[in-house]
Amino acid sequence: MDGKEMLRVEQLNKSFGDLNVLKGVDLTVNESDVVVLIGASGSGKSTLLRCLNFLELKNSGRIIVEGEQVEPKTHDLNKVREKVGMVFQHFNLFPHKTVLGNVIEAPIQVKGIDKKEAMEEGKALLNKVGLGDKYDVYPSKLSGGQKQRVAIARALAMKPDIMLFDEPTSALDPELVGEVLTTMKELAQDGMTMVVVTHEMGFAREVADYVLYMHEGQIVEYGHPSEIFDNPKEERTRAFLNSVL
Amino acid sequence: MIEILHFFDVFTSSLDVFIDGLWITLKLSVVSLFIAIIIGLFFAILKISNIKPLQWIADGYIWIVRGTPLIVQIFILFYGLTDILLIPMFWAGAAGLAFHSGAYIAEIIRGAIQSIDQGQKEAARSLGMTKSLSMRRIILPQAFRRAVPSLGNQFIIGIKDSSLVSFIGMQDLFGVASTMGSNTFDFFPYFLTVAVYYLLIVLVLTFVVNKVEKRLAVSD
């Protein structure tokens, strides 16, 4: 799956005060890759994802999005974020807007798309994630799994080239995890480029093209899922996998 | 018994003069609270900006309003605006009240904005929305909803506080009651009458605020 390069990170460092959270991360994601990021709590997975979307700003290093090195000082980060969608652990749906309202908000306000067109596209996306009967419902009336699928549709409505998922199923009741993973799997099959932080090792094994293991702010091992899960080279990876599997 | 009958007599016979006062009180309250919301929103945004000098300006404003009696603020603005800037009395009174309520509304709005989950802003930004767009479309609508009960409370306080403009000579509800009392030396029934008017205004406003709260609750 060696398509065009979508995202490259070189020697990324990020600290909060005295705390070095990312210590020289390198990462390349090609078109249609599904990259799964695993690692212990506090290892910096969320921080890395948030740096890719510029919700956190790096201290040093380079972030290259679709061939262009993005510098917060000189680039319009909003334009970059249009290309990089994000799905959060706690959904973060807009509670004052209906399901369809959530999905069409950014296309209309940010891209200036005609409302009718946005609604048609929004409905099509909601149908796709299996929520064709929920357009006019407010988020508070949805289950966690439904909320997360709306959040995915909302991100997709901006037609991003890359999607970031930060533990999209961690806040869900166990019986609702499957429906969200299914939606993500379909997205992967459609060729979406995805970076996913998750503890769902089954999903990683089945869907990921690459699995990265992160430990204390560094990527200590990466490879195809079978290499990582069946044959980890690093002792730290093995210890982590033993603790979660 | 005689007292009660006398009160009803005063209440009914003074309807027409109090209607004029009621009109001034309502106009003054609506205008001053409208301006106060704009002032409040402005200073709330200064306070949550990450720019220290702007925060200091907002802090200074709130400090002045909290640290001086409302009547002093009204007098200062009244003499400053009418004598020096030749602004009509109504607008000077409205400015005094708005200057005062604005500080409390600023704090209410700031609190409501800061109570909105950080994830809302992040979701908006991650969709490519600018700071101001996410504030306008995502954060403020939710903050206003959350602030409705406190704002309603502040409006009630504002309406009652508007009675102080009678001291700069305005013939609002309280001004009418004072004048009628002094003219007839029959203070008690006139102040009882004016109390009824304020109670009725607050009753209606409370009803409206509850209705608004219910309507906004559809998304909960």
Ligand SMILES: Nc1ncnc2c1ncn2[C@@H]1O[C@H](COP(=O)(O)OP(=O)(O)OP(=O)(O)O)[C@@H](O)[C@H]1O
């Ligand atoms: N805004 C912040 N300010 C200060 N410290 C932070 C901030 N965000 C994260 N950290 C710290 O950075 C470290 C890495 O956090 P991060 O959320 O990236 O870990 P994670 O790998 O996503 O963990 P988890 O699996 O628990 O989500 C943690 O020690 C965390 O406390």
Ligand SMILES: [Mg+2]
């Ligand atoms: Mg995390």
